[in-house]
Amino acid sequence: MSDLTALLEKYSKPGPRYTSYPxxxxxxxxxxxxxxxxxxxxxxxxxxxxxxxxxxxxxxxxxxxxxxxxxxxxxxxxxxxxxxxxxxxxxxxxxxxxxxxxxxxxxxxxxxxxxxxxxxxxxxxxxxxxxxxxxxxxxxxxxxxxxxxxxxxxxxxxxxxxxxxxxxxxxxxxxxxxxxxxxxxxxxxxxxxxxxxxxxxxxxxxxxxxxxxxxxxxxxxxxxxxxxxxxxxxxxxxxxxxxxxxxxxxxxxxxxxxxxxxxxxxxxxxxxxxxxxxxxxxxxxxxxxxxxxxxxxxxxxxxxxxxxxxxxxxxxxxxxxxxxxxxxxxxxxxxxxxxxxxxxxxxxxxxxxxxxxxxxLSRDDQIRRDAITKVMCDLELDQAEFEKRWGVNFGDYFADALADLEPIQADGLVRLESGRIAVTDKGRLFLRNIAMCFDAYLRQADTEKPRYSRTV
Structure with a gap:
């Protein structure tokens, strides 16, 4: 429980529920x-x-x-x-x-x-x-x-x-x-x-x-x-x-x-x-x-x-x-x-x-919405299938997202293996945090009061 407590404290931050993207x-x-x-x-x-x-x-x-x-x-x-x-x-x-x-x-x-x-x-x-x-x-x-x-x-x-x-x-x-x-x-x-x-x-x-x-x-x-x-x-x-x-x-x-x-x-x-x-x-x-x-x-x-x-x-x-x-x-x-x-x-x-x-929606919005939907609904994302559907190189297109997912993987919340991103059982509590890695809008500077509730 103490490990989970530490993770919840680490990942508790304002974030969307992704009923839409953007x-x-x-x-x-x-x-x-x-x-x-x-x-x-x-x-x-x-x-x-x-x-x-x-x-x-x-x-x-x-x-x-x-x-x-x-x-x-x-x-x-x-x-x-x-x-x-x-x-x-x-x-x-x-x-x-x-x-x-x-x-x-x-x-x-x-x-x-x-x-x-x-x-x-x-x-x-x-x-x-x-x-x-x-x-x-x-x-x-x-x-x-x-x-x-x-x-x-x-x-x-x-x-x-x-x-x-x-x-x-x-x-x-x-x-x-x-x-x-x-x-x-x-x-x-x-x-x-x-x-x-x-x-x-x-x-x-x-x-x-x-x-x-x-x-x-x-x-x-x-x-x-x-x-x-x-x-x-x-x-x-x-x-x-x-x-x-x-x-x-x-x-x-x-x-x-x-x-x-x-x-x-x-x-x-x-x-x-x-x-x-x-x-x-x-x-x-x-x-x-x-x-x-x-x-x-x-x-x-x-x-x-x-x-x-x-x-x-x-x-x-x-x-x-x-x-x-x-x-x-x-x-x-x-x-x-x-x-x-x-x-x-x-x-x-x-x-x-x-x-x-x-x-x-721009084309980028549609591509990112698809990635976020896969995380939120399927709890996994097949990169080869995604590339075929959108005609993009996943590693290049989502380089920032994959970098952001590395520490999340280190915490045991996702697995990045064989061209597949999979949410672990422990990671289900942190779905919003995982999806946020693919959100281009969150990378924009925002000094206003939080727009969203806390993720966990």
Whole structure:
């Protein structure tokens, strides 16, 4: 444990989670609505499916740890009005899309999508089906807040076609919940989980967070005890990112109550030990799934992909994202909407779109994104295969990266052998650090406050 502690101390530094490359801080307002319209027209490849994302930013209450783009409000009229703009934006994009392209994946995130009442869930679901063709067997997932769910919500979600849920559990300890302003007893989640199974949701993910105030190894062990009784299909165990300079409401958290470095290390070890012993397979960064899960199969077959929604099995899809702050993606472009809800609505009202900033990837960006994706998803990179795909000499192109990987190899986190870079079991905790070696943007001088949370 002492060796691992030393490594964690050595490699704990601000770094991206690589849900994109280049990462969102490098998107710029020089990429305009006209650029996005041109990209939509030029990128209608019928062989590529579609993944649709809808951002519902509203929540009843503010969770102090939240790092998402959200609005806490008790004024439900804001949500019903917001749907008007979602529908207008969606119609604008759908009019430029090839109607033959099918939606293979649909996700609602937030905020809290189930802030919407059942009638509005049905309304948005019907609007989507009017504009886009949903493929048979499409993966349709929704993030849910256990505190706001009723059987009527589940009925509406199933009517729309949802077959997956992602449930925010975070931590079951009462003291921790009070400290982060998210009170949800285990009995409540137990009832909601039972409803979800009763209504036929085939895949349920639970989110947990490590590093919250007052968390201890003992208390989080009890949370894991209960979670393993529920036995969700997937688990996402995120490390709390305390970035009050980016998320002002995190100042409401008592920093003196946050677990120290040694405790966070013990918590990380507890997660890997307990979930591994329970039969869950570690998928890349912070994700775990049962061995029969398609995400595990995708990692084995090297078809796993990573985007703004995390890990996905839908690699060959363009993402059309709707709502405030939502990020769309084609093979060569990232596009982000206005983050402020009022600004988003004003732009949609004016033009049907809400472009705030974006980025067209250079060839170097695409090459480096591929390398980073291989590390984050496959946990290995075959240099000969990479050279064939991109027409570059790997050793020359990534000379700096290979030099940076040498000390990481010396620490036993990667193996560099026979034209192959492979992440070791010990190195899984340090995936972000390994991927950072291929990031050209991090080599640029930056004296601003950190843009990212710490890697470990």
């Amino acid at each position: 990462t969102a801080p490098y998107f710029h307002p020089g990429f305009t609505e006209q650029d996005w319209r041109a990209e939509l027209a030029a990128s209608q490849d019928p062989s590529r499916g579609l993944s649709l994302y809808f951002h519902i930013p509203f929540c009843d209450t503010l969770c102090y740890y939240c790092g998402c783009n959200m609005v806490a409000t008790g004024d439900y009229a804001k949500a019903t009005s917001y749907l008007d703009y979602l529908e207008k934006e969606m119609a604008t994009v759908a009019a430029m899309a090839d109607p033959a392209r099918q939606v293979e994946q649909l996700h609602w995130g937030g905020g809290t999508p189930t802030y919407l009442k059942p009638a509005e869930i049905r309304r948005l679901g019907q609007a989507i089906r009017q504009q886009f063709k949903i493929a048979d067997g499409a993966e349709m997932g929704c993030e849910v807040d256990p505190r706001e769910l009723t059987p009527e919500h589940f009925a509406a979600l199933r009517e729309v076609g949802f077959n997956r849920l992602s449930m925010g559990v975070q931590d079951l300890d009462a003291r921790v919940q009070k400290a982060v302003n998210r009170i949800q007893p285990a009995a409540l989640i137990d009832q909601v989980y039972a409803w979800a199974r009763e209504y036929g949701f085939g895949s349920i993910n639970m989110d947990l967070i490590v590093g919250l105030p007052h968390q201890t190894v003992e208390s989080f062990g009890k949370t894991l005890d209960q979670v393993l009784i529920w036995s969700p299909d997937r688990l996402a165990v995120f490390s709390y990112a305390h970035v009050p300079w980016l998320k002002k409401h995190q100042k409401l958290i008592d920093e003196t109550a946050l677990p120290n470095f040694a405790t966070r290390l013990q918590l990380q070890q507890l997660i890997y030990d307990r979930l591994g012993a329970a039969g869950y397979v570690n998928i890349g960064l912070d994700h775990f799934a049962k061995p029969t899960d398609e995400m595990v199969k995708a990692q084995v077959s090297k078809t796993l992909w990573r985007n703004f929604q995390g890990y996905t099995t839908h690699k060959h899809c363009d993402i059309y994202a709707f709502g405030a702050s939502a990020i769309s993606q084609t093979p060569e472009v990232y596009l982000q909407n206005e983050k402020n809800v009022k600004a988003y609505q004003a732009k949609v009202q004016a033009t049907g779109l809400a472009v705030e900033r974006g980025l067209r």
